[in-house]
Amino acid sequence: MDQPPATEPHPEGAGDSVIHTRALTKRYRGGQLAVDGLDLTVPAGSVFGFLGPNGSGKTTTIRMLMGLIEPTSGTARVLGRPMPRATRAVLPHVGALIEGPALYGFLSGRDNLIRYDAADPTADPRTRCARVASALDRVGLSAAAGKKAKAYSLGMKQRLGLASALLQPRRLLVLDEPTNGLDPQGMREIRSLVRELASDGTTVFLSSHLLDEIEQVCTHAAVMAQGRLITQGPVTDLAAKGRLVVTTPDTGEAARVLKEQGAADVVITEDRVTAEPPEGELADINAALVEAGVRVRGFGLERASLEDAFVALTGEGFDVAG
Known part of the structure; x- marks a missing residue:
C-alpha cells in the first residue's frame, strides 16, 4: 500500500x-x-x-x-x-x-x-x-x-x-x-x-x-x-425492548406471578401473557411460574424490530423490503 x-x-x-x-x-x-x-x-x-x-x-x-x-x-x-x-x-x-x-x-x-x-x-x-x-x-x-x-x-x-x-x-x-x-x-x-x-x-x-x-x-x-x-x-x-411472552392455559395465574416478579405492562390475550420483562434472570421467572403450578408451554423474549422502533419514534413507516 x-x-x-x-x-x-x-x-x-x-x-x-x-x-x-x-x-x-x-x-x-x-x-x-x-x-x-x-x-x-x-x-x-x-x-x-x-x-x-x-x-x-x-x-x-x-x-x-x-x-x-x-x-x-x-x-x-x-x-x-x-x-x-x-x-x-x-x-x-x-x-x-x-x-x-x-x-x-x-x-x-x-x-x-x-x-x-x-x-x-x-x-x-x-x-x-x-x-x-x-x-x-x-x-x-x-x-x-x-x-x-x-x-x-x-x-x-x-x-x-x-x-x-x-x-x-x-x-x-x-x-x-x-x-x-x-x-x-x-x-x-x-x-x-x-x-x-x-x-x-x-x-x-x-x-x-x-x-x-x-x-x-x-x-x-x-x-x-x-x-x-x-x-x-x-x-x-x-430497537424497542423485547417483550416477555408466556404461552399457557393458566393465563390468570401466570399474570399474577409475573407481576410478583416485577414485570410491568402485563397483558393477557387468549393463551398468551406478555409483559415488559423485569430485571434479573429469565430462568428464575420461569422457575417461579412452574413452582406456582403454571403449565408453561412456551417461554421467552420476543424481540421487536427496527421497524417497530421507527414507527414508535415517528408515527409512520416506510419501505422495509429486503
Missing part, C-alpha cells in the same frame, strides 16, 4: 468518531430546509446505517460530508478534519458511491475502472490492472468486465460504481443506497461484502431507506425524518 501523504488526517483512536457533525444545516434557495441542525457521530470501525425515507435529508447530508456542497451553517468533520475545507486531504482515504455511479457508457466496465483509477493521484499505475481485476471480482462483474457500460442493467451499474470505490484500501466507505436496482441475490452479496470490508477495519457509512437492510448489516444507526435526526446509537439499542 502506498505511504499516506503528509496531509493525511490524524488516525482516530478506537473510541473516536470518523464522522462528527454539529448543528449541520442545509437550506436551499427558496427556503427549503433539507437538513436541520444535525448532530451525528459515526464511531470508528462501525457499519453505520443512515436510515430514513426518501426525501429525509440523507443524500444532502452525505454531499455535505463529502465536500460536494457547503452547509448553510454548522460544522462537519470527516476523519478528524473539517469539511469541505480539508477535502483534498480527506477524500483520498474515502471511497464513495453517491446518487448512483457516473459511467462512460461507450467504455467497458473494466475501462471505466481504469479511468477512475488513473484519475486518482495516489494510485500506483504499476498495479492498476491487478486492482481493477480484484475490484471487479469482489462485486461479481468479472464475467461482464468487457461489456460496454451502456448495456449494463441498473444493478450491474450499481455494482460497477461500488467497484470504483474499492479500487484502493479506504479508511471510510460511504455508500448511498448501494443495493438500489439489485435483485435479492445481489442484495445478499453486497451485504456480505459490507461485512467483509468492516472486518478488515474499514468504517462503512451506509445510507438506506430499507429497514431490513440496516438491521441485517449495521452495528450502529441513525434515523432521519424530514431533515431532522430522530435518534442514533447501536442498532440493538434502537
